[in-house]
Amino acid sequence: MAKGFTDEDDALLAELGVEVEVKKQLSRTPREERIIAGFEEILRFVDEFGRPPQHGEDRDIFERLYAVRLDRIRNLQECRDLVAPFDKHELLSEGPMLVATDTDELDDDALLAELGVAVDASPLTELKHVRSTAEKKAADEVANREKCEDFSKFKPLFEMVQKELDTGLRETRPFEMKAEIEKGRFFIVGGQKAYVAEKGETITNEQGRTDARLRVIFDNGTESNMLMRSLQRALNKDDAGRRITDPSAGPLFSDQTIDGDEASGIIYVLRSKSDHPLVTENRELVHKIGVTNMSVEKRIAGAHLQPTFLMANVEVIATYDLYNINRSKLENLIHRIFEPARLEIEIMDRFGRPVVPREWFLVPLFVINDAVEKIRDGTITSYRYDPHAAELKRISG
Template identity: 70%
Template sequence: MAKSAFTDEDDALLGELGVEVEAKKKRSLTPREERIIAGFEDIQRFYEEYGRAPQHGEENDIFERMYAVRLDRLRQLEECRSLLEPLDNQGVLADAPAASGHGDTEIDDDALLEELGVEAETADITELKHVRSHAEKRAAEEIANRQRCEEFDKFKPLFDQVQDELDEGLRETRTFELKAEIRPGAWFIVGGQKAYVADMGEVYSNAQGRTDARLRVIFDNGTESNMLMRSLQRALHKDDAGRRITDSSAGPLFADHTADGDEASGTIYVLRSKSDLPIVKEHRNVLHKIGVTSGKVERRIANAKIDATFLLADVEVVATYELYNINRTKLENLIHRIFDPARLDIEIKDRFGNPVVPREWFLVPFNVVDEAVERIKDGSIKGYVYDPQQARLVERKAG
C-alpha cells in the first residue's frame, strides 16, 4: 500500500472532511490498451480540427472515413468504451454517428483501405501497431503525391529569376497569412523549398463547406504536386519557416519628397574622383563611385583624402537621390549588380601601406546611372544589366 504524503494531523483533518488521503496506484496499461487510446486520440485531433466527429461518405477523404469506421467500432465494443470514456472530454463516443448508407460499419480499417486501393498498416481496430497523427498522415500523403516535373527546364529560369530578384531586393519573403494569397503565379517557401503555383483548377466547396481547389505546384528540386489549396495552406501554417514571396516590383523605392508618414532613410550618391592616378585621369568623365549612405553625403566624403575607398583623393558630388522607407543595403546591392560588368578593378595602398580594393567605382557614363535610377523608380529595372561594349543598359539574357 502506498504511503500518504501527509502527516498524521493532516490525515485526521482530511478524514473529518471526508477526503480520502491514501494515494492510489496508477493502473498500468497493456500494449493493446495503449494502441486503442492512441487510435482514439487520432479521432480526438480530427474533432478538434473540424469541430465534429469523422463521418462516412465517398465525398470524404480516406483518413476521415477510416476514423469514422474506427469510431463506430470503439462505440460498439464495451471494452473500448469503458477504457476511453474517462478520456472523452469532447463527448465523441456519446455523439451518435450519422447513417452512412454504405455499410462501412461492417468493415474494419483494413477492409476499407483495401477497398480504396491503399495498403493496410493495421490488422484490427484494437491492434493499431503503426498509429500516426492525422497531420502526419496527411503530410505523408502530400509528399508521396509529388512526382518528377517533366517540364522543369521550362520552369527553372523562373526559379533562377526569383532568386536573383530576392537577392536584389525586388522581391521579399513575408509571413504567410491568408488562403487568398494562394493563386496562380504565386511563390512560396515551404519545407525549405521554393514552390511555384503554376496552375489552379476550379474553386469548389468541400464537404466541410470550405473553399478548395486543385493546384499544380512546382518545387525547386524538380518535382511537382497536384495538391489541394488547403493542403498547401496547412503546410505553410505548420512550417515555422514557411513564407510567401512577394510579387516582383521595385515600386517607388525612393522619391524626391516625403509623403505623410514617410521618414527619410538615406541617400544615393554619385561621385567623381579628383585623384591624379593615371587610370582616373584617363577615364575621369565616366568613372563614378555609386553608393548609399544613411547620413549626410557631406559627412560621408569629408575624409575622402585619407580614405582608400575614395582613392585617397577629394571627390566631386555629381548627383544625389534621397531615399524614403527602403532597405538601403538591398538597393545598393541592386545598383552594384546592374553595373558589375563595369566595376573598376584596382588595388591601392591605404595610408598605412595596407592593400585595399575599392568596390564602388564603375566606368559608367552618368546619363546611364541616371537612367538606372529612373528605372528603379518605375520598377522597369528588372532583368537589366550594363553592357560596357554598348555603354548602355540592356536586358539580361536568360540562362
C-alpha cells in the same frame, strides 16, 4: 508456469517485465477489434507527426476523426482498458475526461457525423470501409503529385528565383494568409520550392468557403493539381513553410507603397565636386553608387570631411526608393556588376592617411538607369557591365 522455466525463473522474468505465461488467444468482439484498430491508426498518426491529433476545421479530415475518436476512447473506461496495452505514447493519460456517452457509438460513422461529414446510413464494422468514404471527401483536400512532363519550361524559373534569393532581390517570409496564393507566386513547403503555375475559377466549397483548383509545380520536377486550401493547410502545418517575395512587389522602386510593404532604404547615385584631376577629367562619368537606410541628405552630410566621398561635396544625381529587399546584398550585387569600371583612386583623409574608396565607378548615368530597370524586372543577375562598349551585356551560358 511457462514450459521450460522454473518458478524462480518465472519470478525473475516477471520482475524484468518479460511475459512468460503462454496465454490462450483472446476472443474479441468485432467492436473491440474495431476500437483497437482505430487506436492503432491514432498511434501511427503520432509516429508520423510527433503529436496527438487535434481538433479544428483547418485540420485534415482524418486528423479531426482521430481527435474525436481519441476523446471518445479516453472517455470510456472499458475502451481505455482495452487499448491500454497498446498505448506506447501514453495518450490515455493526456487530455480532459469527458462526460460519458453511449458506449455503443464508437464506430467511425458516428465520429464522422459529429464532424458534419455525411456517411452511408448502413452500419460499418471495418475501418477500411469508412476510410473509403472519407477518402472521397478528402480527394479534393490533398492531391497526389505526379511527374511534370513540361518541367523544362519551369526549371529556369526556379533557377532564377534561387539567384534572386542569393542576391537579396527576393526574400522568404512566413506564410500568413490564403490571399497570398496567386498565379505566379513562389512558396517553400516541405523543403521544396513550389510555383503556382495556374489558378482556376474561384468556387465555394460545402462549408461555404472560397477555393480554387491550382496547378503547382515543385522544384524536384513533380506537380500537383491541388486545391488552394490544401496548399494553405500544407504551408500552415509546415513550421518551415514560407512565401517567397516578388521582386517587383511593392513596387520596389516607387514613391508609393501598398499594404504589407516594408521599406528597406534608398539606392543613391552621386556625382563628386572634387578637384582631383582624375575626377575633373571624367566628371560626367564618375559616379558613386550606394544603398542607405537613412535619408540621402543625412548620408551625405559632411561629405567634404569623409574619404568615402573623396573629401569633397557631392551632387545627388538620382535616387530610387527601395522596398522588400536586402540592402547590403543588393549593394554588393551592384558593385560586382560594375566592378570592371571601378574607379582606382587614392585620397588622403584629414589625418594625411591614404584611403582607397570602393564605391566610385566610371559609368554613364544611362547605364545605371538600365541596371535599375533590370533590378526591377529581376534579370540583373544575368548581366555584367562592359566598360569598352559602355553597356550591360548578358552573360553567356
